[in-house]
Amino acid sequence: MTPLPLLGGISAEQFLKEYWQKKPLLIRNALPRFQSVISPEELAGLACEDHVSSRLVSDKDNKWSLRNGPFTAKDFQKLPKQHWTLLVQDCDAHVPAVEALLKHFSFLPAWRIDDIMISFAAPGGSVGPHVDQYDVFLLQAQGQRRWQISQTIPAADNFLPDSALRILKEFHPDEEWVVNPGDLLYLPPGIPHYGVAVDACMTYSVGFRAPAHADLLTDFVDQLAPRLEDSIRYSDTDLALHANPGEITQEDLARFRQIFLSYLSDEASFSEWLGRFVTRPKYAESPYANPVIQKSEFQKQLLQGAGLLRLPYARLAFSLQPQNIHLFANDEVQLLPTSMGDIIKLLCNQRNYPQRSLKPFLSDNASLDLLYRLYAANLIGFIED
């Protein structure tokens, strides 16, 4: 039960037991002397790029309006001095220094993380009181923001009409804090919250994934169905005489239910589906491309002392199976022998692989092959000095 400075000195175990998905936690000075790793100008620059998802919210006189990016430099020049917010999604994928912050959250499963969204707000700026469906850690990165939260679960009709922002019509705060750079506010799903920029401020939102059941079911079936032969059919060789020919009996229901259960209880294929689902990249194309080199050259650089790192678009996870290990990398699965457990854990648990951590594996051909495959797929790259 190691106390974590990020959690204000409580242990990860205690956090999971008392707060995770249960109640908010404000941690003052979670990251002492923290400074934003990106400037407001750089954030605006990102919001001008085609492949980046961004929004501008104006909240003049409590009238909210939303525009989606990409934006132009002109859009930013036209903005007033107050009451607007720029939000940029997936900054961890776009900026390696932002991705590096994820190491602070290694007390949670990496595959639960969705993205780091960064917002810049002019003084007074806000996206309004609202509720999110997922867990979020709000790290103050620059300036001050006033957060208010409410413990009252909002009614279904408590939303302003015609607003893509889903702003709460009524919001009665019962707690309020003004946060400073380095402060961290954890909010579980469903807690109404309202943040207002005291001065020009930046906030990093480390958001977690909570897939809708609808999406999980659809995805599972979409993955499975194309692999099933048309000749695999319903059958009822045990059909008994129905007292009512119009009735669907319990036996009929059980036969159909068993079809579904048989696919769910195939452990290997269920693991394969889930691992691919949680490592699926949001962006089809990664902008990170390694120089094309032969395996011998790759090996030579490692033996000469080079280190590796995970590239920002890469999502890695593994699952221990009775016979082997499933290694998932961006929606693909590799079935690897149990003997490769150590290097698989290193790759999936860490994001940086300095030479000293790789050394035990460099004399093993299977490990080298794996590293080279991940390198060739632009999932890992060399650490640049």
Ligand SMILES: [Mn+2]
């Ligand atoms: Mn929110």
